[in-house]
Amino acid sequence: MKNYLKKLKNDQKEVDLSNTENVTLIVGEFAKSIKEIESDLEKCRLITDKDIIQNQFKTINDKLHGVNSLLAESSSFLPLYEVKNTQESINKLTKSINTLKDQLLPKQKFTFKRNATTTTTTNTNTDIKPKQIDDTKKLQPNEQLESIFNIQEIRRIKSKNLNYPTDLKEESSVENLNNDLVMSSLDDCKITIKKPLNALKLDGLNDCVIKSLSPINGSIFIDNCSNCTFILASRQIRIHETKNSIFYIYTKSNPIVEGCQGIRFSYYPSEIVHDLQEFNDTTFTLQDKESNRYQQVHDFDWLQSTQSPNWSILPEDQRKFE
Amino acid sequence: MGLLTVLKKLKQKEKELRLLILGLDNAGKTTILKKFNDEDITTISPTLGFNIQTLTYAGYKLNIWDIGGQKALRSYWRNYYEENDAVIWVIDSSDIRRIEDCKLELKKLLEEEKLAGASFLIFANKQDLDGSLTTDEISKNLDLESLSTHHWTIKGCSAVTGKGLEEGIEWVVNDIISRCFILDD
Numbered sequence: 001m002k003n004y005l006k007k008l009k010n011d012q013k014e015v016d017l018s019n020t021e022n023v024t025l026i027v028g029e030f031a032k033s034i035k036e037i038e039s040d041l042e043k044c045r046l047i048t049d050k051d052i053i054q055n056q057f058k059t060i061n062d063k064l065h066g067v068n069s070l071l072a073e074s075s076s077f078l079p080l081y082e083v084k085n086t087q088e089s090i091n092k093l094t095k096s097i098n099t100l101k102d103q104l105l106p107k108q109k110f111t112f113k114r115n116a117t118t119t120t121t122t123n124t125n126t127d128i129k130p131k132q133i134d135d136t137k138k139l140q141p142n143e144q145l146e147s148i149f150n151i152q153e154i155r156r157i158k159s160k161n162l163n164y165p166t167d168l169k170e171e172s173s174v175e176n177l178n179n180d181l182v183m184s185s186l187d188d189c190k191i192t193i194k195k196p197l198n199a200l201k202l203d204g205l206n207d208c209v210i211k212s213l214s215p216i217n218g219s220i221f222i223d224n225c226s227n228c229t230f231i232l233a234s235r236q237i238r239i240h241e242t243k244n245s246i247f248y249i250y251t252k253s254n255p256i257v258e259g260c261q262g263i264r265f266s267y268y269p270s271e272i273v274h275d276l277q278e279f280n281d282t283t284f285t286l287q288d289k290e291s292n293r294y295q296q297v298h299d300f301d302w303l304q305s306t307q308s309p310n311w312s313i314l315p316e317d318q319r320k321f322e
Numbered sequence: 323m324g325l326l327t328v329l330k331k332l333k334q335k336e337k338e339l340r341l342l343i344l345g346l347d348n349a350g351k352t353t354i355l356k357k358f359n360d361e362d363i364t365t366i367s368p369t370l371g372f373n374i375q376t377l378t379y380a381g382y383k384l385n386i387w388d389i390g391g392q393k394a395l396r397s398y399w400r401n402y403y404e405e406n407d408a409v410i411w412v413i414d415s416s417d418i419r420r421i422e423d424c425k426l427e428l429k430k431l432l433e434e435e436k437l438a439g440a441s442f443l444i445f446a447n448k449q450d451l452d453g454s455l456t457t458d459e460i461s462k463n464l465d466l467e468s469l470s471t472h473h474w475t476i477k478g479c480s481a482v483t484g485k486g487l488e489e490g491i492e493w494v495v496n497d498i499i500s501r502c503f504i505l506d507d
Contacts, residue, residue, distance in 0.1 A: 075371055076374055079370070083371055152452070152453050178451075178452040178453060179450075179451060179452050180416055180451040180452060180453045180454075181453075182416075182419075198450065198451060198482075199416060199451050218482070219348055221348050235364055235365070236366065236367070236368065238347065253365050253366055253367035254367040254368070256367070256392070258392055258393060258394060298367070298370060300395075301394070
């Protein structure tokens with residue numbers, strides 16, 4: 001079973017994400033099909049012959065199946081909002097089909113119970129379930145209160161200006177330097193990262209300035225921050241539950257925000273890496289504004305195509321960082 | 323649908339396996355999938371919905387569904403539970419802060435009736451990061467040892483380097499085959 005990777009055949013479904021025409025086309029197709037089914041359904045009411053009704057329902061079900069298949073196929077490139085919308089319309093339609101069918105064709109004695117609508121109606125249940133997230137800190141309950149500034153972690157520090165890793169107390173040779181870093185519970189700090197990293201996690205930062213002079217060759221995960229300034233470059237940026245913060249970023253993929261408010265984005269000041277050529281990963285073309293996707297933000301709380309009220313682009317004349 | 327149609331359908335489908343990739347956001351699900359396929363992994367955006375990919379392995383067609391792990395998307399996971407042969411649960415091994423979240427979400431999955439017959443591969447991803455927990459540490463934190471309702475295994479891997487991915491997929495396919503196709507002629 002060696003080298004099986006080579007044998008893997010790539011017959012994956014390639015979908016052109018950039019083509020918005022496709023989206024409009026397909027959304028229109030959905031609307032058309034749904035309308036058609038609705039009018040078919042109306043026609044059913046006027047028919048008295050049960051056999052004809054039966055046939056009509058068969059046609060309706062075939063059409064419904066077609067719409068469902070189309071949705072399944074296209075949902076990989078349709079905006080989530082459209083998928084959700086269409087799914088809801090389909091559910092509503094399925095329900096009215098079933099209701100009318102029950103009305104016009106009373107159930108025979110021996111039928112299998114259909115529960116076509118259960119998939120989405122149960123959705124809300126997950127939210128109702130009580131969440132026990134309070135256990136989150138179980139892993140290191142005591143350590144949470146300590147201040148930490150080491151190779152792996154910067155935690156619970158107030159009003160400090162630190163350079164990582166140059167200000168580390170311990171003698172750290174290049175070999176034992178971590179390729180990932182976690183910062184949490186920082187207040188009024190300015191942290192400058194002066195080494196390449198593959199991952200960065202930031203949690204619970206208030207009134208901080210976090211600046212990286214080298215691109216993070218992986219993902220940045222930000223949670224529970226407020227009133228901060230971030231100056232970062234990376235492959236991926238995910239921002240959660242963060243308020244009133246400014247992001248000067250370079251990112252190779254679309255940044256996402258979830259549960260955020262008052263977030264402003266601007267481009268990464270590539271000039272700050274000039275004196276650090278050895279850290280400047282050549283796969284990052286920081287000066288190239290074309291490849292920087294800082295403006296193409298996805299907001300998970302705003303799935304419409306209109307601009308989200310939770311984030312905006314920082315006007316050029318308001319760019320301000322030391 | 324007559325019995326003959328049912329049988330015919332089964333026959334057609336028997337060499338097709340359906341796998342579901344799930345896990346918290348930032349676990350590396352899409353990166354694993356892209357790496358399998360030898361695609362560029364440097365420009366992957368966080369998944370807004372889901373990705374589908376088809377691979378063939380040892381004569382089996384693997385239909386792999388990769389569903390976004392964002393909090394907002396987790397309530398949609400259940401729409402994909404039907405007829406899965408296996409679940410690949412992906413963990414960011416360096417995400418110590420959310421390991422309890424991870425445990426709870428996995429527990430919910432394991433209690434799902436629709437997934438009762440599925441094999442569970444737990445991928446302890448991001449082993450290339452120095453801050454990562456080992457597979458043993460993750461097993462302990464997720465209380466995997468007490469898991470007896472499903473066939474399962476945990477494998478360390480790195481989607482960035484590709485290390486461990488092959489072993490994982492191999493286990494999944496072999497486990498499904500041994501479970502489902504013993505009576506094959």
